[in-house]
Amino acid sequence: MPVLATKLFIPQLRPHAVPRPRLIEKLNEGLRSGRKLTLVAAPAGFGKTTLLSEWIADAQHRDPALMVAWLSLDESDNEPSRFLAYLLSAVNHADPTLGVEAPSDQPTGMTATLTTLINEFSQASQHILLVLDDFQFIEDPSLLGAVVFLLDHLPAKLHLVIISRSDPLLPVARLRAGGELTELRAADLRFTPDEAATFLNQMMHLGLSSAEITALETRTEGWIAGLQLAALSLRERTDVSGFIQGFTGSNRFVIDYLVEEVLQRQPAHIRDFLLHTAILDRLSGPLCDAVTELTGSSEILASLERDNLFVVPLDDRRQWYRYHHLFADMLRARLAGDGPALPARLHTLASVWLEQNGLAEDAVTHALAAADFERAARLIELAVPMVRQSRQDATLLRWLTLLPRDVITRHPVLGVYYAWSSLVSGDLQAAQSRLVDAEHALAATTADGAPAHDSVLSEELRTLPVTIAVYRAALAQARGDVGAMREHASQALDLTQPGDHLGRGAAAGFLGLASWAAGDLDDGVRAFGEVQTSLRLAGNLADALGTTIPSADMLISQGRLRQARRAYEQAVRLAGEQGDPPPLSTGDLHVGLSELLRELGDLPAASEHLATSEALGDRSNSRENRYRWYVAMARIRQAEGHPDVAIDLLGEAERHYLRGFFPEVRPIPAMKARVWIAQGRLNEALAWADEHGLSAGAESAAVDLSYLREFDHLTLARLLIAQLKTPEALRLLDRLLDAAETGRRSTTEILILQALAHGAHGDTALALAPLARALAQAEPEGYVRLFVDEGAAMAALLREAATRGIAPNYVRRLLRDIRPTDGRPGGIQTLTEPLSERELHVLRLLASELSGPDIARELYISLNTLRTHTKHIFTKLEVNSRPAAVRRADSLGLL
Structure with missing residues (x-):
């Protein structure tokens, strides 16, 4: 996935920025106090990014060794794999010595990669600022959870800064209550009368009186963008007092009026440039040349920046810019008022340039905005391998939902992947309908003999009958129809051509699942053996290793424990030989081996493999198999004589x-x-x-x-x-x-x-x-x-x-x-109220060297829950301290 470098540059300090020492000091105080998070949250136009640019410049002047990782977010970053890739790029851009790499398998690696990143930061000798700008675009629960994980484990030298138009869905109240939050809101960011006077008279050279400044500051309520728009309108006005006196009304109408005033005072070619390029999220000279079908855009962008006309540079070489968000919104509204034809043409021109320059995702976005759905469909088809490889399923689904159904029905590859997306989301009826459409489209394509426009797409079309049959098998599996699953999987196997190892592997896999569900384990084991062979021939070692899990499950159900153990140990060894990061499913293999070793009576080794799986993190554990870790740990705890703990773990x-x-x-x-x-x-x-x-x-x-x-x-x-x-x-x-x-x-x-x-x-x-x-x-x-x-x-x-x-x-x-009793020592009966199994477990840990937080982690409970258990134990033992509880328990033979 290509990374847009301009998203990683710290915005340059604006030449007309008003110094804001009172806010800089508040930000510095939060940094000195070791607080985890600085939150700057306010609506558009309150100078959030400008303030952070000033703060960073001040902080780096005070401490030249301070590192800053900056990431400007947008709507497309609300995708786990994309967000993580950009986050790591921002970090590596700030400090290339870290070199933490994004995983290739999207959200499964989020926690493990963040853990690696945190460990790297914990070794840092200097302070690091990690700034996430425009955080309001991040809504995906897994991404919000990842940021919470980062906050919960933040190293002392790392400080997180979030800039957002709205309150992020993070535990802000908890951080505030714990004294770990510095926050600036709209009320803090509004210009004071003195700051307004500095801006209007010293920066914009308007020469307003104190009364006029106060009136304008009052009417805008210190809203910086409003003051800036007013200042631009006032530059050439003679009736200043009349303008200020008439500066009333709701924000929306005032903004519309001011934008009109600003636009009307620009030369015609600048006005056209602003309107035509407003469709772009990011602007460069060549891109703007393509959209306007003119030349000289680089010089125009530079002059707009000099004139403070709502243009924000995105890199220090002034090659990429963006418009102020609010200004861009207004320009787009004005452009749309002239009808849809011109915006559509502009989006198409942008899409063509972006495709030619290797920015496929942005090219798709503009083709969709242009309602050029045939072009968008072709671009999506070409992007499917990259999107699927990087596991950006949400992006693919979002694109497909924007295409009209009749367009998808003319593109069988898209129809099949739309069916798969529907199946994954649980909409079985839609999946069935889209598979039918795809089959009809494929038949029409074959009948017409129309050549594919790309060799990759040609291969996709060639193998599409196999893919459709495999997806029909998956649909039958989701419905619990084992007979239909076997029928479609057999059809897929018959349709595969020599060399189509992935197709054969998928078909054999569903045949194996059908046999497994029917209890025909011999056939199931044989089928998954074929799956593993096919996947290895296709070069997909990670998935090939993953087939060990269902094969071993079936072998265990047949009572063939030793063969299952050999399969697991061989797979674990091969996974370990692949280097770092280990293949996906490595953690799952350790869990499976743990379950087997528990049955063989080796509880220490079983526990060790679970610990290894946990240490590998989500990067090496599939989401579908994550629950098995808790099952395996529950069975170990039960074998150790702690059934209450086992019940809790099974609940997890x-x-x-x-x-x-x-x-x-x-x-x-x-x-x-x-x-x-x-x-x-x-x-x-x-x-x-x-x-x-x-x-x-x-x-x-x-x-x-x-x-x-x-x-x-x-x-x-x-x-x-x-x-x-x-x-x-x-x-x-x-x-x-x-x-x-x-x-x-x-x-x-x-x-x-x-x-x-x-x-x-x-x-x-x-x-x-x-x-x-x-x-x-x-x-x-x-x-x-x-x-x-x-x-x-x-x-x-x-x-x-x-x-x-x-x-x-x-x-x-x-x-x-075999334990001689149920595990409860006889001495417990001497208590008026016996301790429960859970309390006995807590008591034994209280007798160890573990701290309270360590005990809570060992038991997978919160500190508050641990305190509740401890209180009950103290009451039943008639003591009031941990040492006294241990002595009393020892005298009763409870330890």
Whole structure:
């Protein structure tokens, strides 16, 4: 993505700027006090940018080593990847030694890249100002969240400055309450009478009396742009008092009048230049020459700056300028008043020049503004590879929504990508309709034999039938129609040509998903093996590594733990060999390996891989898989004897869950129900069963026990066992066992539950038969937690199995890891009110060397929540300090 350098230049101090020492001192005081944020928020025309230019010049005069990173934002920057690219460009422009690079995969890398940037700034020896001008254009929640993240972790030497026409959607109140904010508002920025007098008489040389200055200052309420417009109108007036006396009315009409006055006093060629170039957000001599179809624009821009005619230089070489926002708005309104024909022509001329000079995005914007939709469609088609590669999906969707439907229907490539955008946004009906339109357009294009206007587009058209079939498979997957998904994926595979590795990979992927959802795991594993091969041949190693996750999930469901482990370890090793930054999905691979190692009983290694994933940040974790980190951590915490913590983490997993392409074979609500059942909180588990339509009648032959509901039904079987409804549980488990054996899936968990059901009913002899089968299946693969997590009931059955000589070595290994009780020390019963599991966990951390904030981070809770837990602990232990609580807990055996 090309970066427009002029957005990074600090605006030069205007020659007619009024010194404002009172405001400069307020800004300096905020910097000296170490406050995090300076906010300058006021409507247009209040001199915000001019003031910041003066402040920066003053600050750098006082401290020549001060670095300033400046970024002028506009509407197109409300896009995560674009914003991040420009932010890093601004930083690197200020200090090239940093060299932090933007990720290639848009919002997934935001937090990790900012973390790297913060770490770089924390090493800085000098102060740094990061200025974001025109911040009102930033509305995307992920971008606002990124700025909050930056503020929350701001190094001492870095100071953030935000200039905005409106209050940004940031925690301003919190920063103000915490003494971390310096703010200037319209009331601060308005010219005082003295400043107005300085501007009007010393800068504009009008020679007004004190009464006239006071009257004008009062009527404009110190609004700087209003005073400037008034001053320009007064330059050649003889009846000054009459003008000032008539200077009344609402701002809109006053502004319209003043702009008329300013324009009418310009020579005709300057007036035409101003009106014709008003369509441009940024002006340069060559661009203005193209739009006006004249020459000499560079000289005109320089003279406009000298005359203080609302032209702001954007670089120190005076090659790029912009009009004052308010002035540009007024010029555009005047231009539009003459009809749409001239603005449309001007936009088209701008679009042509911008395309020829490699500024594709701006060229599209002007083509759309000109309503030259065929040109815009062609430009968008050419820009699609770049936009999709940089993951600017929001930009693409915004462009497509501005094109008339009949134009899109004539451009099948655009129609297909519009269908995809609709599918991603959840509008399945629109996606279906646009795919139909695209197919018709493609058929017409093929029939006409019209050549594509670009080789890249020719390739897009050639492979479009495959893309359409793949997207139809995706649409079927979103609707839960596994049969249609398989049909369209097979069609896509048949349509692929030799060498179309991406097409084959996508088609094979949906075939694998269909097999997975249907419970045909052998076919699913084979299909994803083909996907990985195709992606590697296409040179897409990152996505190829990502296929390890669904493949390993299916292998685990088949009970093939060792093969899944080898696949994960190989993928993690290959990802590590790619250098920095690591490929997308590297963090996901560590999470998957962590889950596997937890099952194999290696909790320290499992925790280490989760820590590695977290350290890699969003840059190496897909958004769709982010929830799995919380699931994996919840299962570790449960294995460590902290079920309440596990429930909290599963709640976080629910909040991060995004429905993706993978079938939901282990629903999070069912995981929570399993923790409740283990805790004996059967009311919560029963509520879960009711909510999901599960009941004791699930063992009936009329109930569908498909693979996608297997996890739910196994959880229901656990609930029935806990309720001592053994016959119902065993009938359900018999049906589940038949289905799993037919589908060639692992039956180990089902056999374990059969053993527990018999054991709960007192039939130890009957329990040993399924237990022996489960042990025989599990021992070669190294299962641990599947047995150990069942606790005391399983321990009793394993001890009986050992006496019968059933897998004695394996049984001894499992018994070593089973907690002798529910994890709650006996001493707790001596308290009047026992501590909860959560409070016990907090108490053990209070006995460590960790600080309060460290404990809060360890538990993933806020400091206020930690204080609440601590208060309850102190009350129950009858103490009033942390050391006293630790001593009391130690005496009771709670530690």
